[in-house]
Structures are given as C-alpha cells and as structure tokens.
Amino acid sequence: DTGVSQDPRHKITKRGQNVTFRCDPISEHNRLYWYRQTLGQGPEFLTYFQNEAQLEKSRLLSDRFSAERPKGSFSTLEIQRTEQGDSAMYLCASSQYTGTSGYEQYFGPGTRLTVT
Amino acid sequence: AQTVTQSQPEMSVQEAETVTLSCTYDTSESNYYLFWYKQPPSRQMILVIRQEAYKQQNATENRFSVNFQKAAKSFSLKISDSQLGDTAMYFCAFMMKTSYDKVIFGPGTSLSVIP
Numbered sequence: 222d223t224g225v226s227q228d229p230r231h232k233i234t235k236r237g238q239n240v241t242f243r244c245d246p247i248s249e250h251n252r253l254y255w256y257r258q259t260l261g262q263g264p265e266f267l268t269y270f271q272n273e274a275q276l277e278k279s280r281l282l283s284d285r286f287s288a289e290r291p292k293g294s295f296s297t298l299e300i301q302r303t304e305q306g307d308s309a310m311y312l313c314a315s316s317q318y319t320g321t322s323g324y325e326q327y328f329g330p331g332t333r334l335t336v337t
Numbered sequence: 338a339q340t341v342t343q344s345q346p347e348m349s350v351q352e353a354e355t356v357t358l359s360c361t362y363d364t365s366e367s368n369y370y371l372f373w374y375k376q377p378p379s380r381q382m383i384l385v386i387r388q389e390a391y392k393q394q395n396a397t398e399n400r401f402s403v404n405f406q407k408a409a410k411s412f413s414l415k416i417s418d419s420q421l422g423d424t425a426m427y428f429c430a431f432m433m434k435t436s437y438d439k440v441i442f443g444p445g446t447s448l449s450v451i452p
Contacts, residue, residue: 263341263428314440325387326440328374331381
C-alpha cells in the first residue's frame with residue numbers, strides 16, 4: 222500500500238518563473254487536498270477536489286495559482302510568476318470516506334519551494 | 338470561522354517521562370473531529386490520535402491520550418513514557434464533520450525528547 226507521493230521534493234526557482242508540482246494520492250482515495258506550510262507554522266488549506274471537481278478554494282489561492290485533477294487521480298498545482306512570498310512547503314493529502322474515521326487525510330512528504 | 342490555538346511553541350521532556358501539550362479551539366459547530374498530527378524533522382505529517390466531538394470518552398492510542406473538554410473547547414495531548422522518536426512538531430487540528438473538507442491546523446508545538 223503506497224502512500225501519497227509528491228514530485229519534486231525540492232524546487233528552487235527565480236522570481237517570475239512558473240512552477241508546477243505533482244501529487245499522486247493513495248489510489249482508491251477520491252478526495253485530494255493542497256495545503257501550504259510556511260516555516261514554523263501549521264499547514265494552511267489551499268484547495269480540494271472530489272474526483273475531478275474542485276470544490277473549494279481558499280482566498281490564499283491567488284489568481285497566480287491554479288490546481289487541476291483532470292482524471293480524478295493525480296493533481297497538479299501551478300504557480301505563475303512566482304514571488305518570494307511563495308516560498309513554502311506545499312503539502313498534498315488524500316482521503317476516502319470510511320464509517321469509522323470519516324475523511325481522514327493522509328499527507329504526502331511535501332514539495333519545498335524556494336523562490337530566489 | 339474556526340481557529341486553533343497552541344500556546345506552547347516549544348517544549349522538552351526527559352526520555353521516559355510524561356508530557357502534556359495544550360490546545361484550545363474556537364467553533365460554533367457541534368459536530369466535528371479534533372486531531373493531533375506529528376511532523377518529525379524533514380518527514381511527513383502523520384496522524385497521532387483522533388477525537389469525535391460527540392464522544393465523551395477520551396481517545397487513547399498506546400502511549401498517546403487526549404483530555405477533551407468540549408465545553409471549555411480544550412483538547413490536550415498526553416504522551417507517556419516519552420521516547421526519542423517522539424521528537425517532532427505536534428499540530429492540533431480541527432475538521433467539521435458535516436463537510437469533511439479542510440483541516441484547520443494550529444501553529445504547532447515543537448517537542449524535544451532529551452535522552
């Protein structure tokens with residue numbers, strides 16, 4: 222049973238460049254979430270999908286951010302025209318409803334973005 | 338809006354001793370989950386323990402137990418017989434049961450277990 226995987230694990234980019242991250246959820250999970258975690262803080266919710274549908278977006282997700290989950294499996298998070306304030310760990314999580322634990326979220330290892 | 342507060346940014350405990358991490362939250366909802374997540378250095382976040390708001394009995398998972406005080410909106414984590422592998426950031430978190438959408442995290446407590 223493989224867990225949530227994210228690629229790349231680390232990304233260094235120059236300000237103004239575009240970056241794209243990928244998340245592969247646990248295979249049977251129909252929900253997929255993106256969070257952002259800055260140093261010394263707890264993760265903050267960005268957006269989530271149920272299958273292909275993007276059901277909620279945080280106001281943290283500016284127009285420069287876009288997320289997709291085209292076939293209800295893996296998801297991508299793209300940041301256009303990166304800014305230094307985008308430097309953070311981007312976490313992906315997935316879940317599937319169970320009667321005992323509801324939609325317990327399982328987290329991936331994260332992609333650490335550094336914008337120089 | 339829901340908020341989660343952890344008032345202890347850093348804590349330390351001697352190996353084999355017991356430590357309690359504090360958490361308070363604010364919500365007008367009555368149906369929700371509370372969680373403690375552990376994030377070891379440079380490793381991924383894992384769920385330590387879960388509590389459903391409608392259950393009065395405090396959750397226990399091996400050396401980890403919670404003290405859930407619903408009226409006071411308090412949810413503390415007790416770690417017994419602390420081990421070196423318990424060194425990590427610990428996040429208290431909240432999720433509404435009605436929507437099962439986002440998890441709202443507190444700012445975290447950095448726990449160091451000292452040999």
